[in-house]
Amino acid sequence: MVDATIKNEGSVMRADRRNSLQKAWQRKSTIAFLMTLPLILLILVLVIYPALYAVHLAMLNKSMQRFVGLSNFSFLFTRETFWMVVWQSCIFALTAVFFKAIIGFFVAHFVHNIPDKGQRKWRGMLLIPWVIPPAMSTLAWLWLFDPSYSAFNWILEHFGIAGIPWLGDEHWARFCVILVNVWIGAPFFMIMYLASLKSVPEQLYEAAKIDGANWWQTMRFVTLPMMRNIIMITALFSTIVTFANFDIVRVLTRGDPLDQTHVFATWAFRLGIEGGDIPLGASVSLFMVPILTIGAIFILRDIVKRGNEA
Amino acid sequence: MSKKRITRRRFVASSVATVAAISAPYVSTAHAAGKLALGMWDHWVPGGNKVFDEIAQEWAKKEKVELTIDYLSTQGNKLLLTIAAEAQAKSGHDIMDFTAWEPAQYVRSLEPVDEVMKEALSNNGPISPAMEYIGKSSGPWNVVPSTRGSLILPPCSRIDLMKDIAGIDVQAMYPAGKDPTPEAEKWTWDAFLVAAEKCHKAGHSFGLPLGATTDSLDWVGALFSAYGAALVDAKGNTTVKSDEVRQVLDYTKKLFAFLPTDAASWDNASNNKWLISGKGALVFNPPSTWVVAKRDAPKVAEKLWTHAMPKGPKGRFAPSLPRYQGLWNFSKNKSAAKSLLVHINKPESIRKLVEGAAGYDIPPYQKLLDYKVWDVQGPPAGTLSHYPNRADQVNSLPCSPAPPAMASQLYTNAIMPKMIVRIGRGENIDQTLAWATNEIEGFRRN
Numbered sequence: 001m002v003d004a005t006i007k008n009e010g011s012v013m014r015a016d017r018r019n020s021l022q023k024a025w026q027r028k029s030t031i032a033f034l035m036t037l038p039l040i041l042l043i044l045v046l047v048i049y050p051a052l053y054a055v056h057l058a059m060l061n062k063s064m065q066r067f068v069g070l071s072n073f074s075f076l077f078t079r080e081t082f083w084m085v086v087w088q089s090c091i092f093a094l095t096a097v098f099f100k101a102i103i104g105f106f107v108a109h110f111v112h113n114i115p116d117k118g119q120r121k122w123r124g125m126l127l128i129p130w131v132i133p134p135a136m137s138t139l140a141w142l143w144l145f146d147p148s149y150s151a152f153n154w155i156l157e158h159f160g161i162a163g164i165p166w167l168g169d170e171h172w173a174r175f176c177v178i179l180v181n182v183w184i185g186a187p188f189f190m191i192m193y194l195a196s197l198k199s200v201p202e203q204l205y206e207a208a209k210i211d212g213a214n215w216w217q218t219m220r221f222v223t224l225p226m227m228r229n230i231i232m233i234t235a236l237f238s239t240i241v242t243f244a245n246f247d248i249v250r251v252l253t254r255g256d257p258l259d260q261t262h263v264f265a266t267w268a269f270r271l272g273i274e275g276g277d278i279p280l281g282a283s284v285s286l287f288m289v290p291i292l293t294i295g296a297i298f299i300l301r302d303i304v305k306r307g308n309e310a
Numbered sequence: 311m312s313k314k315r316i317t318r319r320r321f322v323a324s325s326v327a328t329v330a331a332i333s334a335p336y337v338s339t340a341h342a343a344g345k346l347a348l349g350m351w352d353h354w355v356p357g358g359n360k361v362f363d364e365i366a367q368e369w370a371k372k373e374k375v376e377l378t379i380d381y382l383s384t385q386g387n388k389l390l391l392t393i394a395a396e397a398q399a400k401s402g403h404d405i406m407d408f409t410a411w412e413p414a415q416y417v418r419s420l421e422p423v424d425e426v427m428k429e430a431l432s433n434n435g436p437i438s439p440a441m442e443y444i445g446k447s448s449g450p451w452n453v454v455p456s457t458r459g460s461l462i463l464p465p466c467s468r469i470d471l472m473k474d475i476a477g478i479d480v481q482a483m484y485p486a487g488k489d490p491t492p493e494a495e496k497w498t499w500d501a502f503l504v505a506a507e508k509c510h511k512a513g514h515s516f517g518l519p520l521g522a523t524t525d526s527l528d529w530v531g532a533l534f535s536a537y538g539a540a541l542v543d544a545k546g547n548t549t550v551k552s553d554e555v556r557q558v559l560d561y562t563k564k565l566f567a568f569l570p571t572d573a574a575s576w577d578n579a580s581n582n583k584w585l586i587s588g589k590g591a592l593v594f595n596p597p598s599t600w601v602v603a604k605r606d607a608p609k610v611a612e613k614l615w616t617h618a619m620p621k622g623p624k625g626r627f628a629p630s631l632p633r634y635q636g637l638w639n640f641s642k643n644k645s646a647a648k649s650l651l652v653h654i655n656k657p658e659s660i661r662k663l664v665e666g667a668a669g670y671d672i673p674p675y676q677k678l679l680d681y682k683v684w685d686v687q688g689p690p691a692g693t694l695s696h697y698p699n700r701a702d703q704v705n706s707l708p709c710s711p712a713p714p715a716m717a718s719q720l721y722t723n724a725i726m727p728k729m730i731v732r733i734g735r736g737e738n739i740d741q742t743l744a745w746a747t748n749e750i751e752g753f754r755r756n
Contacts (some may be wrong), residue, residue: 014356052480062756065756073421075755079752080745081749115647120612146583147576147580147583147584148584148586148587148589156314165570165571165572165575166572167572167575168570168574168575168576169571169572174577237532247385253575254523254575255736256521256522256575257520257521257731258574258576258728258731258732259522270522273394274387275415275719276394276416276718276722277719280755
């Protein structure tokens with residue numbers, strides 16, 4: 001009798017376990033986890049592991065034989081060129097993101113106001129700079145700035161104006177790398193803002209119109225608040241990507257003249273790969289991570305907060 | 311199961327056999343066969359890879375080695391990235407191609423190749439001291455100086471512009487197929503400065519790059535050598551504030567004013583384009599400029615003449631950009647690799663390599679600089695006759711005689727061209743010297 005009871009309890013427990021396993025399998029979160037598992041694995045292998053490995057490298061000495069803690073960072077803080085690169089990266093990223101946002105915002109409005117019939121081809125054409133691989137389009141820009149065959153200088157010289165040392169003068173060179181970045185990145189802002197504009201309910205504009213709101217008031221109290229989250233996320237995403245930019249500077253100037261166009265990624269490449277000092281290169285490339293992380297946390301927290309309020 | 315007892319005699323015999331098998335690099339034993347993978351620089355001269363393929367595969371067939379050769383382009387730093395990745399992973403090719411100061415950066419991952427060099431030197435005679443300097447950076451030979459891809463960057467001048475504007479007859483100084491004439495003694499850096507000014511004023515500036523590129527570093531290095539100026543001496547002491555450095559910077563301050571306004575950001579192609587477009591009167595480059603001009607601008611090519619460098623107070627130095635083949639110390643087939651390295655450095659192989667690349671490659675051995683390949687190139691006939699060193703010209707290695715680990719940093723960070731740009735933009739010499747001293751101190755980090 002006792003045995004039978006124990007056996008019954010055992011089979012009940014097994015059945016419970018089976019049921020809970022079945023329930024777990026049927027739970028949406030489990031299915032979602034399994035479906036995202038390949039992506040999680042990819043992120044672990046291609047993002048998390050290299051990131052941790054970079055942290056490990058940044059804490060080794062030049063010959064990579066000894067752990068030195070944060071010495072590479074403290075060494076960098078004593079270098080004049082490092083602070084120049086910090087300054088340049090900030091100028092590059094913030095200026096480029098600002099102009100991409102402004103241009104993207106206005107172009108999105110223009111495209112939004114084009115009748116639906118013709119809008120598609122404009123959207124397609126305006127996205128071209130963004131869909132061409134940046135290294136290729138930057139190469140075309142390099143030829144436009146070329147000292148011997150510059151098309152820009154050719155035009156200027158036709159008007160009797162002396163050619164400009166596009167990439168040889170520090171100010172012009174910085175202008176050029178920012179210009180190319182804006183040219184490539186503005187369509188991304190445009191398409192994001194356009195999607196956001198299209199999601200603003202038409203009734204809000206009608207209500208504003210009934211209330212007698214002018215263009216600026218409609219923009220200030222309807223459009224901008226409705227686009228705010230997209231503007232913040234796009235700006236955040238673009239700031240991170242622009243800070244990490246490599247190809248534009250590498251192809252156009254390689255950091256010249258006098259390192260005055262280097263950004264973190266190109267200078268890290270110069271030190272780590274070309275100079276054979278991989279730990280120092282890793283330290284340079286990791287320098288912005290904490291700053292961008294803090295910025296991202298604040299922006300995302302604000303977005304989530306507003307999402308909850310809504 | 312029977313057990314064989316190992317006697318002392320048997321142990322000694324086995325040990326001797328093992329040591330002999332490991333240390334006999336050229337014997338075609340079962341150990342010398344197997345697989346071998348080469349990561350070679352992708353030669354830009356058509357036919358440059360093919361001739362190397364033939365030489366290497368001929369050896370592989372004889373030695374019964376399965377040989378794979380990957381030609382890796384320097385475009386986009388593909389070769390450099392492969393070197394860095396393989397050194398990290400301790401896996402990949404057996405033999406890799408290195409340039410400039412890279413062997414010094416990767417010396418810890420390289421297998422000494424003294425036996426190979428002993429054989430190469432006995433076959434080919436003495437080697438250029440500049441090549442030896444990097445090749446033996448840590449004592450033994452760490453890499454084998456290569457003919458394939460090693461080059462110098464002497465002046466390639468427009469015959470007509472130099473004669474008409476600067477009054478210099480480069481063909482009279484450096485006649486085809488002959489030694490330089492006594493006229494060449496007047497070809498000094500001072501004469502160069504005068505010519506640069508005249509050509510600049512006539513709208514045909516000399517195309518001398520000053521960016522962080524090998525072309526910039528190489529000609530600036532040769533100029534510094536001609537004045538005996540070094541930023542760091544052989545013992546590693548900083549010698550930035552020497553009279554020689556001040557003298558060369560004084561010179562470059564004047565020269566900078568006659569260069570194209572954007573020279574500070576030129577890449578390795580900019581000077582070629584400057585000459586081929588017809589804008590420039592002179593560049594420092596291997597024959598690539600002339601070869602491309604022959605294809606794209608034949609009228610310009612007919613007026614180009616390659617000749618020796620100007621002479622400075624300490625001599626006539628040619629900018630050199632050497633290449634090397636190194637054997638990774640994690641290679642699984644070192645004996646076969648060494649055997650192949652000996653084979654490609656035999657005089658007959660070197661001759662085939664130079665001819666196969668139409669004279670672009672310069673052997674590192676002085677004895678082998680008398681090939682006819684340079685005299686027969688044209689038009690104009692004999693245009694490359696003075697591409698290899700003749701008479702008093704010797705190779706210079708930028709940033710030498712600094713210890714290789716330091717020189718490698720000076721080179722990568724282009725300290726010398728940057729000093730010239732700073733001076734040229736109006737910074738005073740003391741400020742520039744202080745900046746360079748500070749940069750050099752930063753390179754001493756271990």
